[in-house]
Amino acid sequence: MSNTKQILSMLRSRAEGDEDQFLAIALQVAAAEARQGRRSNAEQLRAAVEDLRRSRGDKPSVRVSLARPRGDLEGLLDLREPRLKLSQVVLAGPLREKLDRVVVQQDRRAWLREGNRTPSRRLLFAGPPGSGKTLTAEALAGELRLPFFVVRLEGLITRYMGETSAKLRLVFDETIKHRGVYLFDEFDAVGGRRDATNDVGEMRRVLNSFLQFMEEPTSTDSLVLAATNHPELLDRALQRRFDEVLSFDMPSPDEICEVIRNHLRPMKYPRIAWSKIVEAGSGLSQAELARAADEAAKVALLSERNVVRTEDLLQQLTARHDMRNIFNGNQEISG
Structure with a gap:
């Protein structure tokens, strides 16, 4: 059976809200059971830990x-x-x-x-x-x-x-x-x-x-x-x-498209000329691509449209390149 020290440690970790430590001690108990030949007990403990981890979902593991x-x-x-x-x-x-x-x-x-x-x-x-x-x-x-x-x-x-x-x-x-x-x-x-x-x-x-x-x-x-x-x-x-x-590298052509799609949502973009977008976005960082997509979505919304056009994106991607030229490489965008 588990010793008093392990039980006390489990109670303290539970009281402090450190669920990861609580589960770690439970697995240590399972390992001790396995070493002593009580494999059935060990497997039950491990299964209980896995069930608890799955049930907590996205709940923070530390308060x-x-x-x-x-x-x-x-x-x-x-x-x-x-x-x-x-x-x-x-x-x-x-x-x-x-x-x-x-x-x-x-x-x-x-x-x-x-x-x-x-x-x-x-x-x-x-x-x-x-x-x-x-x-x-x-x-x-x-x-x-x-x-x-x-x-x-x-x-x-x-x-x-x-x-x-x-x-x-x-x-x-x-x-x-x-x-x-x-x-x-x-x-x-x-x-x-x-x-x-x-x-x-x-x-x-x-x-x-x-x-x-x-x-x-x-x-x-x-x-x-x-x-x-x-x-x-x-x-x-x-x-x-x-x-x-x-x-970490600059985005590939596929990654350029993915970053822009992610930042256009939930706006619609049914007729984007992606080859032109990739060409215009080449050399820009993820942060710059994301900002260009955000700005293009704003332009569409202020024009009372729920659709982003190729021209919206090209304008904003060009603006990002222009910003780079103005800074002339002396200052950098934080990443």
Whole structure:
């Protein structure tokens, strides 16, 4: 039978609203039963856990109210409610396959721990601005039914010696206390090469702290994501700290069409000349394509139409290219 320590741990996790921990302990009990030859009991426990997971549907696995940043963390972490899942994001096939593997490992993390393994939880998203990195991070949180935290770099990085590392320690402590998805956007500000000519000693110390914190074990299996537009600027030591490096590219012709369709709904678009749209949208990011589609839908609505025309889209796609020319490549659209 289960020992008193396991029962107490289950009761505490239930009282704290940490259903994932509750189920993880239940699976540990199942594993102990199997090791002692009581396979029928083990299978019944595992089946009960799977039934409970299916029945909770999209219910958040961690109560957001418990994880809301307070005190010193309030200026370091932004808690955002995930609005979408991975199925709602346009992703290239190989990229989607990698993300699906991460989801499976996280969903079955307790099973992996039974075999003395841990799920992938440290991911680097690399790709050009607007290619969908931040959007995918949010969708990953939504897929896993976890709270989504964005690290506020303006609150993290200070000019006082040792303070940035101390704040970074607070963020990583939070990943251990509350399971969630934690995103370091514009990560090259933290993870830049230590041999860079414009580097200062304080940022080298910050990077060393980050490397150390990434190695620390955690029972919550929180996902730590880093996103960068400039992977070539990152320190080489980071390569072995991440479980996966996921590359984001500019949309293919098929993906251009899919992004635009997604953002035109629920408007109708029965006679779109997609070959012209692909040509006009080539070279634009997902974010730019989405904005062009949104603007085209607005034009149709203000013209008292429920149908978007090819001309509406071409005008807006051209406008996005014009914006790029005005900025002349000196400024980038956040992704």
